[in-house]
Amino acid sequence: MKEITVRSFAKINLSLDVGACDAQGYHEVDMIMQQLAFHDDVQLRFVRFPGGKKGDIGISVRTNRYYLPTDRRNLAWRAAELMIDRYGSSWESGRLEINILKRIPVAAGLAGGSGNGAAVIHGMNVMFGLKLTLGEICSLCEELGSDVPFSAVGQARGNKVFPTAVRRDSMAASCVRATGRGTVLEPLRGIDRSIVIAKPALSVSTAEVYRGIDNCDIPERPDNRRLARRLEENVVGDGRVYEDFINVLENYTLAAYPKVAELKERMERMHPEKALMSGSGPTVFAVFRRMEDAQKSCRILRKQGYEAYWTRTMK
Ligand SMILES: C[C@](O)(CO)[C@H](O)COP(=O)(O)OP(=O)(O)OC[C@H]1O[C@@H](n2ccc(N)nc2=O)[C@H](O)[C@@H]1O
Ligand SMILES: Nc1ncnc2c1ncn2[C@@H]1O[C@H](COP(=O)(O)OP(=O)(O)OP(=O)(O)O)[C@@H](O)[C@H]1O
Incomplete structure (x- = not known):
C-alpha cells in the first residue's frame, strides 16, 4: 500500500479581465491569481x-x-x-x-x-x-x-x-499572471498580506457568469501589465497596486446576486486595504496589513451569518 x-x-x-469568446465557448482572460x-x-x-x-x-x-x-x-x-x-x-x-x-x-x-x-x-x-x-x-x-x-x-x-x-x-x-483561457502562466512575486474570505449562502455557476458578462457594460478594466510590474517591484506597501485590483466579472455577479454586492459593501466598511470579488464569485476577499484586523473582521462577518475564514497569502 x-x-x-x-x-x-x-x-x-x-x-x-475578460475578452472575446472562442468557438468552444471559452473566453480569453487576462488575470492575476494568488x-x-x-x-x-x-x-x-x-x-x-x-x-x-x-x-x-x-x-x-x-x-x-x-x-x-x-x-x-x-x-x-x-x-x-x-x-x-x-x-x-x-x-x-x-x-x-x-x-x-x-x-x-x-x-x-x-x-x-x-x-x-x-x-x-x-x-x-x-x-x-x-x-x-x-x-x-x-x-x-x-x-x-x-x-x-x-x-x-x-x-x-x-x-x-x-x-x-x-x-x-x-x-x-504562488502568484501568476494567467492569459489565454487562464492556462498560460507567467510566475510573479505576489502579495504578502492577511486575507479574509467570506461568502453568502449561495453558489454561483462559472459558466453562467461567463455567459452573462458578454451582455454587460464594463466601465473599468485592470491594467495587468502595470499590476504585474508593480508586484514584481514589490510596491505593495504604498497601496498603488490596489488601483488595478479590478475583477470585471463583478459587473455581472454583483448585479445578478445583490447579496454579493451587499457583502462587498459590508467588507469595504471594515477598512481593509482592498475588498474584491474572487473569480466568478460569490466569495469576496478583503486584504489587511495586520492579521488581528483580518481576524476581527472575520468574527464580525460570521456573526452576521456569512461563511468566513481568515488566512494569509502564500509566498
Ligand atoms: C473564473 C475563474 O475561476 C477565474 O480564475 C476561471 O476563469 C474559471 O475556471 P474553471 O472554473 O476552471 O472553469 P472551467 O471548468 O474550465 O469552465 C467552466 C465554464 O466557464 C466558462 N469559461 C471558463 C474559462 C474561460 N476562460 N472562459 C469561459 O467562458 C465556460 O463556459 C466553461 O464551460
Ligand atoms: N473535488 C471537488 N470539490 C469541490 N467541488 C467539486 C469537486 N469536484 C467537482 N466539483 C463540482 O465543481 C463545481 C465547482 O466547484 P469549485 O469549488 O471548483 O468551484 P469554484 O471555486 O467556483 O471554482 P473556480 O474558481 O475554478 O470556478 C461544483 O458544482 C462541484 O459540485
Missing part, C-alpha cells in the same frame, strides 16, 4: 489486488461534504481516470482511494475543485514514480479545467512531499 497527502490550496483573483494558505487535504492510498490483471485499477472518492459527488463528476475522480488512462496500463491491479478533507467552500470562486484535481495528478506522479515535469503536469491539468494548471503550479510551492525537481521548477509559483 502506498499513501500520500497533498495540500490543495484556495486561490483568489487579484485582477480579472494562492492562499487556506487548503483542503487530498489523501491518496493505493491498495493492491494481488493476482489481478495489470492495469485494472479502480477508483473511489470520499469527502466530508455530503452534497459533493463522489463519482466521475468529482474533479478528483476525473484526474485519477486521466492518469490511469495515460500511464496505468502497466501498473499492478488495485484501487486508488481518494479521501478529500474539504475546508474550501464549493462553487465559490476559490478553485476548490480545481485544486483537488491538480492534487490527484501531483500525488499520482509521486506515488507511481512517473517523474513528470511541472510542465507535463500542467498540460494534464489543462484537460480538466481552466483553473487547474494554476492550482498545480501553486501546489508545487506548498507541498514538501513533492520531488525537488517539481518544487524548484521555474514555473512553481
Whole structure:
C-alpha cells in the first residue's frame, strides 16, 4: 500500500479581465491569481489486488461534504481516470482511494475543485514514480479545467512531499499572471498580506457568469501589465497596486446576486486595504496589513451569518 497527502490550496483573483469568446465557448482572460494558505487535504492510498490483471485499477472518492459527488463528476475522480488512462496500463491491479478533507467552500470562486484535481495528478506522479515535469503536469491539468494548471503550479510551492525537481521548477509559483483561457502562466512575486474570505449562502455557476458578462457594460478594466510590474517591484506597501485590483466579472455577479454586492459593501466598511470579488464569485476577499484586523473582521462577518475564514497569502 502506498499513501500520500497533498495540500490543495484556495486561490483568489487579484485582477480579472475578460475578452472575446472562442468557438468552444471559452473566453480569453487576462488575470492575476494568488494562492492562499487556506487548503483542503487530498489523501491518496493505493491498495493492491494481488493476482489481478495489470492495469485494472479502480477508483473511489470520499469527502466530508455530503452534497459533493463522489463519482466521475468529482474533479478528483476525473484526474485519477486521466492518469490511469495515460500511464496505468502497466501498473499492478488495485484501487486508488481518494479521501478529500474539504475546508474550501464549493462553487465559490476559490478553485476548490480545481485544486483537488491538480492534487490527484501531483500525488499520482509521486506515488507511481512517473517523474513528470511541472510542465507535463500542467498540460494534464489543462484537460480538466481552466483553473487547474494554476492550482498545480501553486501546489508545487506548498507541498514538501513533492520531488525537488517539481518544487524548484521555474514555473512553481504562488502568484501568476494567467492569459489565454487562464492556462498560460507567467510566475510573479505576489502579495504578502492577511486575507479574509467570506461568502453568502449561495453558489454561483462559472459558466453562467461567463455567459452573462458578454451582455454587460464594463466601465473599468485592470491594467495587468502595470499590476504585474508593480508586484514584481514589490510596491505593495504604498497601496498603488490596489488601483488595478479590478475583477470585471463583478459587473455581472454583483448585479445578478445583490447579496454579493451587499457583502462587498459590508467588507469595504471594515477598512481593509482592498475588498474584491474572487473569480466568478460569490466569495469576496478583503486584504489587511495586520492579521488581528483580518481576524476581527472575520468574527464580525460570521456573526452576521456569512461563511468566513481568515488566512494569509502564500509566498
Ligand atoms: C473564473 C475563474 O475561476 C477565474 O480564475 C476561471 O476563469 C474559471 O475556471 P474553471 O472554473 O476552471 O472553469 P472551467 O471548468 O474550465 O469552465 C467552466 C465554464 O466557464 C466558462 N469559461 C471558463 C474559462 C474561460 N476562460 N472562459 C469561459 O467562458 C465556460 O463556459 C466553461 O464551460
Ligand atoms: N473535488 C471537488 N470539490 C469541490 N467541488 C467539486 C469537486 N469536484 C467537482 N466539483 C463540482 O465543481 C463545481 C465547482 O466547484 P469549485 O469549488 O471548483 O468551484 P469554484 O471555486 O467556483 O471554482 P473556480 O474558481 O475554478 O470556478 C461544483 O458544482 C462541484 O459540485
